[in-house]
Amino acid sequence: MGRYILRRLLQLIPVFIGTTFIIYSLVWAIPGNPFAGLCGPRGCPPSFVEQMTEQYNLDKPLPVQYVLYLGQLFQGNFGETFNGIEVSTLIQNAYPVTIKLATIALVFEAVIGIAAGILTALRGKGFVDNLVLAATLFLIAVPVFVSGFVIQVVLGVQLDWIDPSVGSDPTIGELLIPGFVLGSLSMAYIARLTRTAMFENKRADYIRTATAKGLTPRRVVSVHMLRNSLIPVITFIGTDFGALMGGAIVTEGVFNIHGIGGLVYQAINKQEGVTVTGVVTLLVLVYLLMNLLVDILYAALDPRIRYD
Template sequence: MLMYVVRRLLQAIPVFLGTTFLIYFMVFSMPGDPVLALFGDKTPNPAVLEALRQQYHLDEPFFMQYLHYLQNLFTGNLGETFSGQQVTDVLARAFPVTLKLVLMAVIIEFLLATVIGLISGLRKGGIIDNTNLVVALVLSSVPPFVALFLAQYFIGIKLGWAPVTVGANTTWSAMFLPALVIALTIYVTGMRLMRGSVIEAQSADYVRTALAKGLTRRRIIPVHVARNSLIPVITNTAASFGALIAGTTVTEGIFNIPGVGKVLFDAIIKGETATVVSIVTILTILYIIVNILVDLLYAVLDPRIRYV
């Protein structure tokens, strides 16, 4: 098990370097002068422009800028924004907010997918199963930003059951509504995976053997059927976690959530290379860690899986 984790971490090194290089190159290739854009319609002093370019190494070739970034990265210095703030301070404020939102959404999504998929799989072809499939089809056809606006209007404004915007109040209760909407728009894939796995597991040899031994359905369903059906759902949930961490820009914009999405959007508009690449770097590290943990969890769910 330990050697497997070490190999996965070694494999993550080229992924990490390749990701940061590509993102840095794409931001570097964006048209326009980010330093000049800081002054808007004003005409700055050429000496001030040159000083700012030297401060942020924008007067150097691409590879030198990238090497400067890697050197700072490995020493724990993620650079500065054009407003003079440390990128680490900006991320320290934004990342916990986004992680809280995504964690809530992923937990709700996993519970919905597991429970509804299990019930549908056990009652294949019945009224409950068909109703779940129709509801899932409707939810999957609604664009997320439309669902967010509808929830904000009806639940937040009309009914007053939840805050309309989050703002500085980034508590669990304040972010429950956007997390719930996100979960409802993404749980469909996990539910279908769970449903299909449950249907397949019920006809598996180990389930037939358990029935032949006289085990009750109350014992067989949670231990043999549900447990073995969770693997594809967990894989889908892990993928959703990585996608949501980087894809909450619209949600954070609609509900005014001061998270990574807002910081990333502002950094792209301003051309702040260090901020954009730092965010992507941290997202890459999180994604790698989550995937390793999911692989290790497979062995817990399925005793047949062994890592050497």
């Protein structure tokens, strides 16, 4: 296991370099002047544009720009915005909120989605199965911003059960509803994925063997059937954590949450390439580490999987 983890960590290096180079190229290779809107409608004087171009290494070839940026990144320096604010400071202020929001969404989708999938698989075709399928189809069909707006209006404005707008330093309780909205789409996919995997494993030979040996139905389901059925679900959940953090722009906008999504949205509008590159680079790291964690969990879920 130790050698496998070390090998995977070494494999992350070229993947990280390749993905961050593509991100950097897409952000900074966009045509146009990134400093056009800094000085208002009159435009910036040529001397200021020349100074900023030199400061952000935009006068150098793109590969050289990336190497210089990567050198700063390895020192923990995400760069500065055009206004002189450290990008690491912006991330430090916004990231904890998004982490809490994504974690709450992940808990909702894992607990409710897996429970619904197990329930429908064990009960078989019937009312519960049709109800879960209809509910998950509804969640998949309705966009997240629509469900978020409806919940905000109904629960926040009409019933006054929640605050329609989340504060600048939200608590776990204030993030429960936004987290449920953010994880609702993935919750539907997990429920269907768990249901399908459980149905397939119910007819497997090892399940019939375990039943023939006289094991209790609870042990057959929990120890044998569920562990193997959760392998594709764990894969989805692991990769979805990064997607939740990067895709929270709409949910954070609906509930006025000051997190990573809002930070990226503002940076794109202001053409702050340094902020966009820094945040997306951090999300790439989250994706890579979560994929590594998922691969390690495979061996714990399926005893047939061993890493030499």
